Amino acid sequence: xxxxxxxxxxxxxxxxxxxxxxxxxxxxxxxxxxxxxxxxxxxxxxxxxxxxxxxxxxxxxxxxxxxxxxxxxxxxxxxxxxxxxx
Numbered sequence: 001x002x003x004x005x006x007x008x009x010x011x012x013x014x015x016x017x018x019x020x021x022x023x024x025x026x027x028x029x030x031x032x033x034x035x036x037x038x039x040x041x042x043x044x045x046x047x048x049x050x051x052x053x054x055x056x057x058x059x060x061x062x063x064x065x066x067x068x069x070x071x072x073x074x075x076x077x078x079x080x081x082x083x084x085x086x
Contacts, residue, residue, distance in 0.1 A: 002084075004083065004084050008080055011077070012073065015069045015070065015073045018065070018069055019065075019066045019069060019070075022066060023062060023066075026055070026058050026062040029051075029055035029058040029059070030059070032051050032054075033048075033051040033052045033054070033055040036048045037051075037052075
C-alpha cells in the first residue's frame, strides 16, 4: 500500500465517520420530534413545533455538511491522483 493510497483511505474513513455523526444527530432530533408528536396526540404541549423546527434545521445542516465533505473528499482524491501521475 502506497503512502498516497493510505491517505485516500484515511480521508474516506474520516468523511464516512463525520457523515455518520451528522446522520446520528439528525436521527436524534427527529426522534425527539416524533416522540413529542405522539405525546401531543395524547396531551397538550408547547415544545412540538420547536422540536420539528430543530429537526428540520439539523437535517438541512447534516445534508449540507455531507455534500461539502463529499466534495472535499472528491477534490482531495483527485489531487492525490494527480500527484501520483507526476
